[in-house]
Amino acid sequence: MSVARLTLLVASLPALAGCSEIQSALAPRGPDAERILTLGLVLLVGAIAILLIVLVALVLALYGSDRWRRRLASANAVKLGGLAFPIVTLTILLGYGIWLMREELAAAVRPPALRIEVTGEQWWWRLAYLQPDGSRIAEANEIRIPVGQEVEFALNAADVIHSFWVPSLGGKLDMVPGRTNRLRLTAQREGIYRGQCAEYCGGPHALMALEIVAMPAEAFERWLAAAASPPEPVTEAARAGRDLFHRSGCGACHAIRGTEARGAVGPDLSRLGGRRFLAAASLRLDEDSIGRFIHDGQSLKPGNQMPEFRIFSATELRMLSAYLASLK
């Protein structure tokens, strides 16, 4: 079908134009996003055609021959152009749109391959991988999913309204306090897909992003299973960091599996070192940035809920960073 080929062509445009494809509805990597792009193209072609018709009518009305102008000036032309034409085209478009929604309805019936609960909080994402045995594996801000499998995201909000949106994989869905919305996404290719909160949630709303990492199914299973056996710090600095972490009371807000840190206020740090980003995908993660965030968090992400901890010396920050970066 030519629409599909056109979709493919447009999907490759961002890359040609040097745009990043990491967070683009024009670079679909999942069936939902693909369907929507196809619909968008149909709509775009239709819109351009209608615009041209209006423009041609306008130009003919201003500069056309007397015959054309007489035709356009009749009441029938108004009924044809303003009444019949839009009714026909809009009905067709609407039918097509509803036909597309039918897929979403059908999808809700199949059991998903994986369920992940995502809770929007000011200004990060709390994650829980729901296990078949009913247990939950806590994570934050970076979502790993198996490629090619349908994942159901159960979306909640803890405080204000947020919206979960990963354009390369599909459309967005709001996260409303007191409600659970369910969204299904499938990544067709391995890769990293960025998403961003799409409902204004106050303060650093602009810095509330996330990444979905689609990985091969076996690798994903291994990664998920590894959650059961938290790593022990190996280096001297990391061990010192661990002791400092617990001694300083970081565990009041943050949890690290297998340790005494069980705080539920802030993001779970059990596998922080394995993530690409810090602070809800707003700061590239390395040992240096962890320390900087602890010390200068309010200038790096103004308004975030974690106070700046200026009590630590540069050495202590290095130790803490070494420990947290070792948690993978």
Add this chain to the structure above:
Amino acid sequence: MSRPDAPLPNDLPRPAGELERLEAAWRLAQGWRIVTAVNNTVVGYFYIATAFLFFVLAGILALLMRLQLAVPGNDFLSQETYNQIFTMHGTVMMFLFAVPAVEALGVMLLPQMLGARDLPFPRLGAFAFWAYFVGGLVFFCTLFFGTAPSGGWFMYPPLTGMRYSPDIGADWWLLGIGFIEISAIAGAIEIIVGVLRTRAPGMTLSRMPVFAWTMLVFAWMIVFAFPAVILATILLELERAFDWPFFIGERGGDPLLWQHLFWFFGHPEVYIIFLPAAGVVSMIVPAMTGVPLVSYRLIVVALIAIGFFSFGLWVHHMFTTGIPPLSLAFFSAASMAVAVPSGIQIFAWIATMAAGRLRFTAASFFVLGFLVIFTIGGLTGVMVALVPFDRQAHDTYFVVAHLHYVLFGGMVFPLFAAFYYWAPAFSRRPLSERLGKWVCGFFVLGFNVAFLPMHVTGLIGMPRRVYTYPAGMGWDGLNLVSTAGAFLVAAGVLLFLVDLARNLRPFGQAAGDVWRAGTLEWLPNHTYATRSIPRVNSREPLWDQPDLAREVEAGRHYLPGSATGRRETIVTSAVEAEPQYVMRLTGPGWAHLLAALFTAAFFLLLTVKQVELAACCGVLALVAIVIWLWETDPAPAAAADIGGGIRLPTYASGSLSHSWWAMVVLLLVAAALYLSYVFSYLYLWTVAPQHWSRNAAAAADTSSLPVLALAASALSLFLGHRFLRREGPHLTVVASAAGLGSLFLIAALGLDLWSHWQSGLRPQAHGHAALVYANAVLQFQIGAAVLVMAAFLIARIVAGKVDRTRRVCFDNLGLLWGYALGQAGLGLVLTRGFPQLLE
């Protein structure tokens, strides 16, 4: 209907002193006392100037935002400042610029266009303006103190609730905007009564200019749409101030209730802004092509259809909230259906241009710009009306682009066309055609450079309302281009200001009909509008009666002077525009001005929690309103001869009176507000039904007392009504009935409230409890108004200003009173009966 060759109503020469008497009645206050003026042309100038000021101010905010977003990771504006600025940009553009600007156009143009001397309630119009002026400026200035709201113009809770926005910013929004909406409603009532009752004799509805039609639909839409958001602001302010949990999910409220109420207003709002602009285009296109509008009737039907449809598609702003797919499909269909009436208008304008020859004036340039840009906005509107597409586009820069194409294209372009087109009617010099075309050029170029790329920016992932963005997302170049475009638009506005400074010369002898247009606003115009009021036989009277201007100016048409020595205009029937009576209009004064200032002070002081001072201002406002109203409803005078053998009474009561009409419209506003409440009540019941059944039994056994008190109040109303009609000294009975009856009403409301309190129900408990007490708030609002009006009536009876003919004061009280009884009864059924049904 009079024949074209019928003799004119009045003969020459006109009696000596007639013109002088007319001029004396309409004399304008000089110097700074001009602020007391109530003439629609003076208030209209103030109104348009203020709205334009807010356009410039909010435009400057837009430039600041564009500077911040020009490059990634910019720190030109801080996060909090940016959040305040984008909130204020949207709020000011919508509430302080767009709605007031079109309302101002109505105030400025309608009386002249309809052949009236002024709007029917000149002081109410001036009151609405001054309230808006003071309230709007104070609201804007909060930005300079860093206390402006930062929750977005849509103010979604829970973000705007006390817990997540403890600062005063949200209160500024709720009280400030709530107050300005009240002013918009006052203007809407005046426009409805003005359009329906003060048209020139013979200007039937089917001869009415399309602009007047659009203003009529516009005003009705305000009447039904604004109450929803007023209720929402009342509820949210109650939640913030007293912890009544309407929007708190875990306590039996629901954040989505706000979205339903807000968009039930917010979507019609778009058409509220667009319709009058379309009306402007429907006036300019015929004038510039020299032929009547093609398909006038179809256009009128389209306008009314838009008015209806626009109330059925508020959910399309909520497509991504997780609403079930079936209702999404319905709202998707409704959203697309509304495109049809817009299509009709576009093709009718094109047809009109084809029927004549368009003169390429500055106004025509803006109209052509509007046609193309608005069409693009309408087409992207169809795109986002489809749910799947909207799930990608919603809350991204694609929507920012779409809404600006619709609003800037659909409203700002026609507004500038209106400036260039109507300036000669109100200025001694027209605006410069050459500069105007340059302004339009800057707009078309700058607008498209700024907003066309945003469609792409949004689709490649950039969400709205972000104060910064990282590099490497592919958004950098597009944003820089958009910023450049924004400054081109700003250059256009600057050029327009130059044109205004060079050519706009308000007051005094206007340049007049430079376009050879066909409608009445192009007749020679003075402080008293036209010298005489023409009989209208067609849609374009100036084209069909070539001598009309001369005849009108010579005083040969109706009411060429002042019959009673006061300001007057002719009241005509709503459909056929047959003359019914001569209305005496109020003149300049201080009372309405002070009333506006004190009302504004009341709301503003309440916001900063100066409750005692606010109460003082509230009382002073009430006093000023009473003084202002005391002069209205003058005693019946002798019948007036308006010419052509027509003698009209100078007083009317009952359903003939313009005041009765205004009261009925006001009651429709109140009913719309209360229906929004009923919706909220039932909506929260569907969300959290457990709180309903828990409280059902408690309130059931105490219903009888309030019902009895309501019955006593109704009986008093009936008695007052009967006794006013009788001859003789029955006015004491009427006064006592009004006094006692209003007290019975208050007693009924009080008993109801007391029994809820006795049953242990507290508004903080849960959503249902909060709604029960919110009902009391709404009921007491109306009850207090009945009480004040009853006191006013008693005072006028004592002063000898009421009798069986001079009874408008009682009629108005009776209407409000009857409504209050009905609403109180419905409230009882809802808060007491409904929970019992669920048992």
